[in-house]
Amino acid sequence: MFRRLLPWDYGVRNLFRRPSRSALTLGGLSIVVLLVLVVVGFIRGLEASLAATGNANVMLVYAISSGSDIENSAVPGRTPALLSASVAGVRQRHGVKYVSPELYLGTRMSIADGQQEGLGLVRGVTTTAPLVRQQVQIVEGNWPGPGEVLVGRLTHSKLGFEREALAVGQSLEFDGRKWTVSGVFAAGGAAYESEVWCPLADLQTTLKRQDLSLVAVAMETLDAAADVDLFCRERIDLELKAVSEVGYYADLQKHYKPVRMLGWVVVCLVAGSGVFAGLNTMYGAVVGRIRELATLQAIGYRRRAILLTLIQEATLLSCGGALVACALGLLFINGTAIRFTMGAFMLRVDSVGIAIACTTAIVLGVVGALPPAAKAMRLPVVEAIKAI
Amino acid sequence: MALVEVIAVSKEYQSGEEIIRPLDGVNLTIGEGEFVSLMGASGSGKSTLLNLVAGIDQVTSGRIEIAGTDITQLSRGKLADWRAAHVGYIFQTHNLIPVLTAYENVELPLMLLPMSAAERRNRVGIALAAVDLTNRADHYPRQMSGGQEQRVGIARAIVANPTIVVADEPTGSLDDNTTEQILTLLQRVNRELGMTLLMVTHDTDAASRATRQLRLERSELYENGTRLAPRALRTA
Structure with missing residues (x-):
């Protein structure tokens, strides 16, 4: 042929x-x-x-009244301690439980004395945050101290700034306070890469809030993750709900x-x-x-x-x-x-x-x-x- | 011995409302090694007859047997295979493939036949030598004169050693000097290679080079002024 x-x-x-x-x-x-x-x-x-953002072993606990919008969630500040004490199967290492209290909000951010601004996402975190969000890696600089922020490698894109504007040592202003960039983190393509992370206590002080938006808990097994859900159902006084991180982002994907x-x-x-x-x-x-x-x-x-x-x-x-x-x-x-x-x-x-x-x-x-x-x-x- | 037998062949086609019948019950026998020229007025059906013998057109009725094969019974695909092995076609306008060299144009029919690359090279070499164009083998058609192009066309037609070579006004687009060269070449193809040729032409000088001169008038074939005897359509 x-x-x-x-x-x-x-x-x-x-x-x-x-x-x-x-x-x-x-x-x-x-x-x-x-x-x-x-x-x-x-x-x-x-x-x-x-x-890439979701991890099946991580449960997100937030206010039942907020629907699926974590930004609108407000949970009591004692929730992380209650979770740690009440739920078995929380992952821990060297006595540190993988429970991350977080305050999360969208806010207007600016650089160069307000000459450039954009709508960004800020997450107040503690040092347990990288334990729960294990994709997070600091690629430049250091973990933020008081008055400092850690920016994701896509944060500048989210804000519409040049990459150099958020380089280590540069300042960023939001919620009436000036913050210094202490480092840059990557998260394997996860949605956090466009966020600004700062110390939880600093953010709470700045916002004059004592509550949290959510608590992220890393569990040892998938079965143990169900215990978090059970805890939320039993403690109706706290008005919490728990979803797996995978489920949360799968729900977002539907949108x-x-x-x-x-x-x-x-x-x-x-x-x-x-x-x-x-x-x-x-x-x-x-x-x-x-x-x-x-x-x-x-x-x-x-x-x-x-x-x-x-x-x-x-x-x-x-x-x-x-x-x-x-x-x-x-x-x-x-x-x-x-x-x-x-x-x-x-x-x-x-x-x-x-x-x-x-x-x-x-x-x-x-x-x-x-x-x-x-x-x-x-x-x-x-x-x-x-x-x- | 009859190589080509055209038996009661008719061809008709529709032109608008009118049905044209250029051939109506035509009979023709061509023996092996003959060089037959076919003349006739424009529209007399001579090119139609040539195309039917070459297997690129279909009869309306009748039969054409070439070397014992009734080509009117072949399917389109089989007819293409048959053409590849048995017909060499020389066109009036050369019809060389512009993106192929002279060598590749001549080699084209051989690609359809079962033979080794070495055999193909050998045959193309012989065909190009026969038309005296060995030194132009690597030239593209645009780099050659009209006469040279027609010689490549002749080499392409004879390279597969076909049963019959058909030529449709092969000198129609050439000057006198080149015409003479091409006609001499066709005579050599007939005499030296023993190939059977059927040539359609308007040119009486060209026709006179053939061993048999036929004229087609109103679907009747005449040879040396005498009407060829009609033959009844034999049943297969």
Whole structure:
């Protein structure tokens, strides 16, 4: 069968027959595939951010009256102590229980004496916070002392500042107080990466609050996590509820489902426009070669072989576009920070995104080549051979 | 011995409301090694007859047997395979593939046949030598003159050693000097390689180079002014 196919070189050289048209098509297809890559990168980044944040063994305890919005939650300040004393199975090491009392709120933050400001998320924490949120790693500087903050590596994106504005030693102002950046932390893509962490006591003093927003508790086992839920149900006087961190962020993901759906719709629309671009190019390429294709048939090449050659040409071009798009994506798109209500996340050009982009390119090539090729093949050879 | 037998062949096609019938019960026999020229007025059906013999068009009725194969019974795919092995087609406008060199154009029909790369190289070399274009093997069609292109076209038509070579006005787009070269070459192909040729032409000088000169008029074939005897359609 392979002996009856047209030489590979024939398809390749045809791409260079009209270099400007091929280059324009390559550019168009690259843009289409790049757009697909950006949208897939957006969806993947958003999903990864929310997925990376959850830990099945960590339970979040917050006020039952706050619904699913931890910012509105207020739990008594004694809750961490009660939890530690009442619930068995709380993880501990060297006598320190993995219970993290936290005060969490969204607030307006500014730098350079108010010349630049943005809406940020601040979390008052104690030194047990990194024990519970184990993805957290200080990548630069130190744990914050009084009047200091630790910023996530995406905090600047969330606030809309330059990265340098939140470098170690810089100041940040919120809730009427100036804070000095003591360090930068990473959290493996989790939503915390766009937060500002400061000492809980300092934040409570600044806000004149004694309560907490939530208590995060790391349990030894999944079964033990159920004990936290039981504690909340039994202590109805505290009006608490407990959800696993995984469950909390899975619930949040549901809110972003329409965004993800919209993203996939955009992928389909962009790919659809790419098909039309491919069709246009291939119609042009085939119409100019009607006589040549008929000559190949007269020589003895079957229509199938000629069809495959035309698909080869279109697919080579679209795969070239995919290569260009993936290279641009990896160089310029991957890691770009995007702000959203929960914080910020990075666009991810990963293996899944690249696979989707390449598949889209191949589909564009095949679907773009078929109708014009089929049209050319339908023409009787004796008529086509006289075509100008 | 008859190599080509065209038996009661009719061809009709629709042009708007009108049905055109360029061939109506045409009979023709071509022996092995003959060089047959076919003349006729425009629209007389000579190119249609040539295309039917070459297997690139379908008869409306009748039968065409070439080397014992009734090509009117072959499916489209089988007919393509048959063309690859049995027909060499010389076009008026050369019809070379512009992105392939002279060598690659000549090699193209051989890619369809079961043979080694070494055998292909050998055959292409012989075909290019036969048309005296060995030194142009690496040239693209745009780098050659019209006459050279037609010689490559002839090399492509003969390289697979086909049962029959058909030529549709092979000198129609060439100047006098080049025409002479091409006709001499076709004569050599017939005499020295023993190939059977069917050539359609408007040019009486070109037609006179053939061993048999036929004229198609109103679906009747004449040879040296005498109408060829019609034959009844045999049942297979």
